[in-house]
Amino acid sequence: MADAVPLLDLKAQFEGIRDEVTRAVLSVLESQRFIFGPEVEALEKEVAAYCGVPRAVGVSSGTDALLVTLMALGVGPGDEVATSPFTFFATAGSIHRLGARPVFVDIRPDTFNLDPEKLEASLTEKTRAVIAVHLFGQCAEIDRIREIADPRGIPVVEDAAQALGASWKGRKAGALGRAGCFSFFPSKNLGGLGDGGMVVSTDPDLAERVRLLRHHGQVDAYRHAYVGGNFRLDAIQAAALRVKLARLDAWSAARAEHAAWYTREIRREGLEEFLTPPAVLPGAGHVFNQFTLRAKRRDALKEHLKARGIGHAVYYPLPLHLQPCFGYLGYKEGDFPVSEKAAAEVISLPVYPELTPSQMERVLEALKDFYKAS
Ligand SMILES: Cc1ncc(COP(=O)(O)O)c(C=O)c1O
The missing domain is CATH 3.40.640.10 (Type I PLP-dependent aspartate aminotransferase-like (Major domain))
Structure with a gap:
């Protein structure tokens, strides 16, 4: 594609x-x-x-x-x-x-x-x-x-x-x-x-x-x-x-710039009703290994992004207390509601340092098309 x-x-x-x-x-x-x-x-x-x-x-x-x-x-x-x-x-x-x-x-709902x-x-x-x-x-x-x-x-x-x-x-x-x-x-x-x-x-x-x-x-x-x-x-x-x-700080700065751009554009386009960009706490220097938002209708959005060729991933779809191998710990659904809600809502979008402005525009366009046309 x-x-x-x-x-x-x-x-x-x-x-x-x-x-x-x-x-x-x-x-x-x-x-x-x-x-x-x-x-x-x-x-x-x-x-x-x-x-x-x-x-x-x-x-x-x-x-x-x-x-x-x-x-x-x-x-x-x-x-x-x-x-x-x-x-x-x-x-x-x-x-x-x-x-x-x-x-x-x-977890905290805003920072995960x-x-x-x-x-x-x-x-x-x-x-x-x-x-x-x-x-x-x-x-x-x-x-x-x-x-x-x-x-x-x-x-x-x-x-x-x-x-x-x-x-x-x-x-x-x-x-x-x-x-x-x-x-x-x-x-x-x-x-x-x-x-x-x-x-x-x-x-x-x-x-x-x-x-x-x-x-x-x-x-x-x-x-x-x-x-x-x-x-x-x-x-x-x-x-x-x-x-x-030797390049790490420059790469992390580029990631943070891309994250700031998405966050600004999501607000400017009035998409905040559907998408919650990540919160950065005062005092935190965030290096955005992932740019992870909460998204309304997350699973339908995934399908839409897939059809558009926009890379995305869900980190993480099943919290650890619900993993089959940890069944012996005795936890059940509802024990950690903030984590469970995050697992149902999060999606990570491309934020790597080498992203070009036109690639980021394409990601944004795909988000706009999904939420504004439907
Ligand atoms: C939060 C966290 N902990 C631990 C690990 C394990 O690191 P590795 O894959 O290098 O074993 C990873 C990465 O995969 C991770 O994201």
Whole structure:
């Protein structure tokens, strides 16, 4: 379809960085150092400096970042970890995999992030951590969450998989809790050539445990202080990610400009009756990994966009408390009404940095045609 607008266009991104990425990957091939080594170490230093934290540890994915962080915090059977049910599966999956129990807390309707007002009631003497998810690229209200968690000695982990570069009251995602977990999945604002992730921490002891755990808890050659796993970040990924990290802020700024344009145009066209653009809280530096709105007649809109070749996606259609695999937790429909309503109403539209004005006009036209003609 000639006029199609994809949800994400990584080929357009690659056009601008082809030579640099190719050179970086080739240099790893020449060195034949694929595990650990200078590229991984350099990326760790650069991400730590970028986030304003002392330590960063490269890992194999955002999922493993969460898993290894919870392992390093000692989360295990009998423990509870409080988090949002409106997030990617990995947030709660990593809690379950350690034998702990995900305890869900409903979200705010405007930001889709965990509602701090509802957190306290879900904490018990078994709560071992809180995972605050910075969904779609906007930080959860971490200071209010910490006001509740800190006095109880409960560490707050940031699931910042979608939020590298986001900020809250001037501080970067990852520097706001005990540890921050990032994903370099290709569709993230900083995406690799495959899977990858990073744990950053303000706590050097925790970062050191994560570093050991990502390599089977090995302290010296074939001496293991802990039972960890193989959660390493590949050198090829690190080399490519370093090229992209230098552009991250410019890309995030372009995403935010596109989001602001859509929001303005939706208002100007009188579409607010049908579409609710995302709220950005005062103090939040939103990096728009996704531009996610609430839409009236969402499912019919999806069909319309599909017919027009306009990329879109629903993140996420089924909240985690209603996932078949979490049936044993005993939650039922109606337990987290704000999340359930969001799952029924949200739609994400193209917001990637390389979008052109005419592509954005086409997205807007499609929205106008749908709501104004019907
Ligand atoms: C909120 C959230 N948490 C965790 C993850 C897991 O990251 P990965 O896909 O790199 O394992 C993702 C991304 O996929 C995510 O969006």
